[in-house]
């Protein structure tokens with residue numbers, strides 16, 4: 001069977017289990033999600049959930065870009081900054097999940 005493997009003790013639990021039957025560790029913790037399998041998880045998502053996640057990623061990337069621009073040109077006004085970010089970054093969260101529609 002293909003169940004949830006406990007990240008702590010490697011016990012195999014039911015796919016629907018939230019906590020390990022052996023050690024009680026959470027099986028749904030975000031700690032289980034590494035960057036390398038994040039894309040795979042996104043691909044398995046559909047519709048609304050996927051879009052929400054895409055927006056979250058967009059927000060993170062947006063802030064990172066903002067930090068980066070501010071580092072290089074600390075004297076920009078908020079308006080100039082926003083323009084620069086959008087120019088560099090685009091305005092389409094769908095790019096993070098491939099084709100959004």
Ligand SMILES: [Zn+2]
Pocket residue numbers: 006007008009010011020021022023024025
């Ligand atoms: Zn366990």
